[in-house]
Amino acid sequence: MQFNIKNIDDWQNVVEEIIPQLQNPILLLKGNLGAGKTTFTQFLLKNLGSADEVNSPTYSIVNEYNTPKGKVYHFDLYRLKNIEEVFDIGIEEYLDNAYLCIIEWPEVYEEELYGLRYHTMSIHNNGENREISFD
Numbered sequence: 498m499q500f501n502i503k504n505i506d507d508w509q510n511v512v513e514e515i516i517p518q519l520q521n522p523i524l525l526l527k528g529n530l531g532a533g534k535t536t537f538t539q540f541l542l543k544n545l546g547s548a549d550e551v552n553s554p555t556y557s558i559v560n561e562y563n564t565p566k567g568k569v570y571h572f573d574l575y576r577l578k579n580i581e582e583v584f585d586i587g588i589e590e591y592l593d594n595a596y597l598c599i600i601e602w603p604e605v606y607e608e609e610l611y612g613l614r615y616h617t618m619s620i621h622n623n624g625e626n627r628e629i630s631f632d
Contacts, residue, residue: 518631
């Protein structure tokens, strides 16, 4: 799926299209700083029925949210330097106990996902708009 975001309200349309496609318990979010990964997550959680305030997990590494379908864990692995640091936060336990795990900056952990079912969303900010691909 491909999307083009021109303003913040367009995120709602993206989320409405993506939610029915979320068949896997892991969503990898890729994109440069300021691309809109957390903004997307805010719209997604609201549409999943969460009343929680959604913030970037840049410093906390992982945020937990409640939805009617279960727990959603939102990770930001940007500051983690190697796979050992990812394991130190207990990511496997989160993956085993979540309705959905959203992972920003997943590159340090991506190799470990071999054999697991996940979606990937890439956001490219080209200055005037954002181009999004989802699979």
